Amino acid sequence: MGGVAWAELGALMLRHLYLAGVPLLVGLAVSLPLGWLASRVRWLGPPLIAGTGLMYTIPSLALFILLPLVLGTQILDDANVLVAMTIYAVALLTRTVADGFTSVPGHVRQAATAMGYGELRRVVAVDLPLAVPVVAAGLRVAAVSNVSMVSVAALIGVSQLGSLFTDGFNRNAMGPIVVGVMASVVLALLLDATIALLARLLTPWLRRGVPA
Amino acid sequence: MIRFDSVTKTYDDGTTAVDELSLEIPGGRITVLVGPSGCGKTTSLRMINRMVEPTSGRILIDGEDVSDRPAAQLRRSIGYVIQQAGLFPHRTVLSNVMTVPRLLGWDRARARAAATEAIEKAGLTAQQAGRYPSQLSGGQQQRVGVARALASGPQIVLMDEPYSAVDPIVRAELQDELRRLQGELGITVVLVTHDIDEALSLGDMVAVMRYGGHLAQFATPAELLARPADDFVASFVGKDRGYRALGFADVAVSPRPERTVRLGEAVPAGSGWVLAVDDAGRPLGWADARSWGGPLTESRVRRFGTIARLGESARLLLDAALSSPSRRGVVVDEHGAVVGTVLADDVLDALDARST
Numbered sequence: 134m135g136g137v138a139w140a141e142l143g144a145l146m147l148r149h150l151y152l153a154g155v156p157l158l159v160g161l162a163v164s165l166p167l168g169w170l171a172s173r174v175r176w177l178g179p180p181l182i183a184g185t186g187l188m189y190t191i192p193s194l195a196l197f198i199l200l201p202l203v204l205g206t207q208i209l210d211d212a213n214v215l216v217a218m219t220i221y222a223v224a225l226l227t228r229t230v231a232d233g234f235t236s237v238p239g240h241v242r243q244a245a246t247a248m249g250y251g252e253l254r255r256v257v258a259v260d261l262p263l264a265v266p267v268v269a270a271g272l273r274v275a276a277v278s279n280v281s282m283v284s285v286a287a288l289i290g291v292s293q294l295g296s297l298f299t300d301g302f303n304r305n306a307m308g309p310i311v312v313g314v315m316a317s318v319v320l321a322l323l324l325d326a327t328i329a330l331l332a333r334l335l336t337p338w339l340r341r342g343v344p345a
Numbered sequence: 346m347i348r349f350d351s352v353t354k355t356y357d358d359g360t361t362a363v364d365e366l367s368l369e370i371p372g373g374r375i376t377v378l379v380g381p382s383g384c385g386k387t388t389s390l391r392m393i394n395r396m397v398e399p400t401s402g403r404i405l406i407d408g409e410d411v412s413d414r415p416a417a418q419l420r421r422s423i424g425y426v427i428q429q430a431g432l433f434p435h436r437t438v439l440s441n442v443m444t445v446p447r448l449l450g451w452d453r454a455r456a457r458a459a460a461t462e463a464i465e466k467a468g469l470t471a472q473q474a475g476r477y478p479s480q481l482s483g484g485q486q487q488r489v490g491v492a493r494a495l496a497s498g499p500q501i502v503l504m505d506e507p508y509s510a511v512d513p514i515v516r517a518e519l520q521d522e523l524r525r526l527q528g529e530l531g532i533t534v535v536l537v538t539h540d541i542d543e544a545l546s547l548g549d550m551v552a553v554m555r556y557g558g559h560l561a562q563f564a565t566p567a568e569l570l571a572r573p574a575d576d577f578v579a580s581f582v583g584k585d586r587g588y589r590a591l592g593f594a595d596v597a598v599s600p601r602p603e604r605t606v607r608l609g610e611a612v613p614a615g616s617g618w619v620l621a622v623d624d625a626g627r628p629l630g631w632a633d634a635r636s637w638g639g640p641l642t643e644s645r646v647r648r649f650g651t652i653a654r655l656g657e658s659a660r661l662l663l664d665a666a667l668s669s670p671s672r673r674g675v676v677v678d679e680h681g682a683v684v685g686t687v688l689a690d691d692v693l694d695a696l697d698a699r700s701t
Binding site: 238240241243244245246247248249250251259262263336338341 | 396418421425431435445479493
């Protein structure tokens with residue numbers, strides 16, 4: 134298709150999913166405590182959210198090139214891309230997670246504490262499930278952003294769907310570029326739909342009608 | 346018994362929410378903390394289960410300082426009903442009510458059995474137990490809140506403005522049930538409200554607090570109405586406190602005999618107002634036979650407002666008389682059967698006789 138073999142396309146898509154998806158999960162895991170801190174510690178919230186948000190403004194190409202110097206990795210190492218994409222995910226998700234925790238009604242949180250929940254147990258059992266809708270919305274944005282941004286890594290030679298763009302550009306062929314764009318869109322949509330579905334499964338209470 | 350021993354709470358910004366509060370809340374009773382907003386009533390309540398820590402002073406439950414126990418463990422032993430119920434929206438009613446038993450480490454089956462029993466006690470159905478809170482009305486949610494507070498069988502239940510978000514009819518219903526549950530279980534209830542009517546109708550003891558966290562008076566409702574400690578309490582208790590006090594006045598009024606008529610029986614014209622009853626002698630309503638006569642049909646019967654029970658307060662007897670179209674207030678026995686009627690004058694005479 135478009136001068137690209139199916140097997141090659143499949144391999145590139147898997148690579149792309151790996152390089153965009155794993156940082157998304159790691160980024161979420163890092164953002165959960167950060168966002169929780171931002172929502173709970175009054176003076177820490179604004180600087181923490183502004184600070185992590187600012188990381189999103191670092192140009193990705195610059196980050197891909199700088200990270201080997203910081204991490205001591207080879208320029209072609211996947212780790213550079215994984216770490217960079219994790220930084221972008223954290224930049225987008227910290228605010229979202231903080232918003233999610235803030236969305237938990239105060240009286241629910243207080244009731245939980247009054248029942249005898251310890252802080253950590255309450256966060257896991259009460260706050261977190263209630264924050265799912267807001268966190269999932271942010272996660273969808275971060276997923277699409279990651280799928281789009283990771284293709285830049287082709288410029289430093291890390292293969293994924295972005296490699297089709299550099300390839301098409303070098304050979305002056307439109308085919309691989311169109312295929313690359315389409316595959317990226319499909320991947321983004323798939324990730325987005327998966328997160329939406331998971332969020333739906335995690336929040337059954339939101340879809341029960343109010344009986345008359 | 347819960348004892349406040351010179352308890353003071355001062356916040357970081359320098360405001361004193363509670364000032365040198367000393368109070369003995371009796372066990373097995375309903376005690377109401379009432380006062381205007383900013384009087385420290387909620388802060389006082391929350392210091393009992395350490396949601397708020399006092400700046401100085403001690404709070405003792407049955408002689409034990411609450412600060413000697415880990416806060417979470419203490420809270421699991423005390424039921425708590427919050428404003429708006431504070432239910433967990435992501436859990437079903439059953440699972441909400443199972444919260445404290447589970448926190449106490451009971452196994453699932455035991456927690457479920459306790460929760461099911463509490464749900465039933467609070468007047469909810471098994472079908473409602475499977476629902477999410479958002480699927481219930483405000484009154485039903487408040488019932489779940491009560492069930493959740495009772496599930497593990499605590500000796501003490503704290504209630505923070507529990508009925509402020511429900512309409513007056515449902516509120517009256519829930520208040521009645523609280524009284525019933527408290528009586529059945531013999532628990533100690535400490536309830537916070539800004540509504541003096543609620544305080545007077547629910548409390549065995551009422552602590553009136555004033556701005557700045559001072560205790561203005563701690564007394565029974567009848568005592569508060571009869572002998573307010575100062576102008577603040579007098580004005581807070583309200584202008585019509587003479588009438589309200591009737592709610593706590595027992596008067597010796599013997600009902601007058603009243604002729605009753607069953608449906609289908611003939612009523613001679615010119616009999617005046619006649620009292621219709623069912624086969625068990627329970628009142629159905631009044632029929633106007635001043636200018637009409639004949640067999641009594643249901644359409645002739647007018648429903649009436651209040652019915653007083655034997656031995657009820659002067660206020661209810663008076664209300665029964667005043668709300669009756671015949672001006673004769675219907676008095677029933679414990680089975681709901683008509684004993685007789687009272688006139689407003691009978692009640693007033695009895696009150697006069699009592700005070701002389």
